[in-house]
Amino acid sequence: MTAVTRKKSALALAAALLALTAPLTLSGQASAASVSSWDKVAQCESGGDWSIVSRGSIPYYGGLQFDQSTWLAYGGSQYAQYANRATKQQQILIAEKVLAKQGPGAWPNCHGPLVGDHADPYPATTSYPDPASLAGGTLVKSPNGPSVKVMIGGAGVAVAGSDVAPDGYDLGRIVLVDDAAFNSLPTVPPAGTVVHDMGGGAARYVVVAGAALPISGADWTSGGYNSRPDMGVPTAWLQNAAASGLPTGLVVMDQSGADASRYVMVNGSALPISGSEWTANGYDQRMLMGVPGDWLRAAAARPLPNGTVVMDQNGTDPSRYVIAGGAALPISGTEWTANGYANANLMGVPGRWLAGTVAKQLANGTVVKNVSGADPSVYVMAGGMAVALSGADYTGLGYDKRPLVGVPGAWEASAAAKAAPGDGTLLLSPDSSTVWQVVGGGSKKALTASDFGPGKLDLNDVVSVPTALTAKLPTTNR
Incomplete structure (x- = not known):
């Protein structure tokens, strides 16, 4: 050779x-x-x-x-x-x-x-310890490969070169383990393992499905995390795990038991499961994972991302919906394929949660456009009505500074066909400083400064709309 x-x-x-x-x-x-x-x-x-x-x-x-x-x-x-x-x-x-x-x-x-080296590279008498028998925090490597891992709860967590000095790992104390055993080590600590950054810091996390979820001070004791071993893990691994989300379909509960509800994870949000759905939808057959209460409350308050396509988990409602601004908008049969929704991941969600989300109106001030592009117009939502914006309105009213949310065309056409915003909607048009309130199913009533303040109406709820809309609404003094 x-x-x-x-x-x-x-x-x-x-x-x-x-x-x-x-x-x-x-x-x-x-x-x-x-x-x-x-x-x-x-x-x-x-x-x-x-x-x-x-x-x-x-x-x-x-x-x-x-x-x-x-x-x-x-x-x-x-x-x-x-x-x-x-x-x-x-x-x-x-x-x-x-x-x-x-x-x-x-x-x-x-x-x-x-030259002069006559040793057997792989002597048959070599015996290596079982990595599962080693104490947590032990550094291990295979004699046939360069990677180094640290043992955490029976798993081998990769150690990055950048972690060695700040995390205080002593490379002189590496334990050699069998090649096959090294390569077959789980790479993620078991669910429920409490970890912290080996490089320092007071934050504590619990490992759930490969993600590291932060434990608040209140959860530390109420969730019983203070009674578990607290394991230091490599900084780089922890940063990645803390940035990871729980997988869709995972069923979770408050570890402390303060909240008796059960939730299913969907695209980073925790959706509540009703008692009847717990068994009817098969959620009781999935592994139930305890998570920190404060983390769960934040996940339950987090709306599903715009564009998430959902359906009733048990199939009682056969319709398909797309999430937009926290509301679930129906997708027509023709739009299902024509608009590419058929190519998106279809997420099953609890039916009761879905029904409540379908009933929601898009928030006032949400700027929408037909996702197919068939209608080039841009609309602003006001009391459930999609109000058309001209090019001058779009920029003059400041809507070009807001996110543009894609919505199904059939839903948009229905919202645009409404005669007036819902009662109670507050409107302001550029031709006047008067704030109007929609009343009586389509009339408008002028408001004064005395109508606003603590315990009264809020100016933050006022929707800026084109003059054409307020002009067509009849005025009433009632």
Whole structure:
């Protein structure tokens, strides 16, 4: 086998460019000396990349840069067709055969570490501890790979290079474990594990379905989290877990029991499940996860994102709806496919929650447009009515500064066809400083400053609308 000449300066530069936030890797620290030597040869040959393919007049494969004929001649095909597709250990085992037959000169430019090294890279008597028996916080790695993990509740959580110094990990105390056991370790601590940032900080979290949910001060004791082991985890892992949401369909409850309700997670929101739906919809057959009460209340108050497509979980209501501004708007049969709703993830939601959300009006001041684009007009919602805005209105009334919410065309046409906003709606048009209140099913009544204030009407509820709307509403003094 002929090795390709390597430029050490280029290798050094490549090593220097490794991202600090990548999982921590260690080279040349296996317990068997010959594995350490092979690591050094690989560093010289390929920069330590065991999956590399070096292209040239003749391609070379893997960390030790086998040419294809040598790999096959020495039995490499029992592991993989090409060396770069085999594991590090498998590549070393084939290299051992080459070394026995050809000597160190088979790697003419990188053979130095092999001279005088006669140790068995994988002695049959080597015995490794079961990682499950190791104490929480123990650093582990496989003798055949570079990654380092920390044991947390029987899981192996990846340690990033950027975590080593600030998190105080001692790389001199790494425990080698069997390769297969290392690779089969769960990567996420068990649900219910209480964790904190190993790098410091007072915040505490509980692991639920792979996400790290914050525990408030009140929940710390009321939820019983203070009685559980408090495990330090790598900073980078915790940041990612804290940014993760719970999966859709997961059923949750307040860990403290202060709220006896049950909820189902849908796109980051916690939707309440009624007593009858608990069994009728099969929620009682799913795993029920306790979560911090304050976190749950925030998730229950969070509206589903605009564009979420939903249906009644038990199928009692066969209609399909799209969420817009916290309301569930019906999707007609033609719009289901024509507007692309059929391609969205369809979320089953509790029927009682859905019925309440269908009954909601879009909030006053919400700016909407037909999602299909068939109607180019833009509308502002006022008391359940979609009020058309001209181009001048859209910018002059400041609606160009608000989010534009896409809605089904049939629903929009129905809302635009209404004769007047609902009773109680407060309107203001640019032709006058008078605030009007819709009364009597379509008339308007002028309001004065005395109508507003604590315990009275709120100016924040006033909707700016085109003059054409207020002009067509008859005035009443009642």
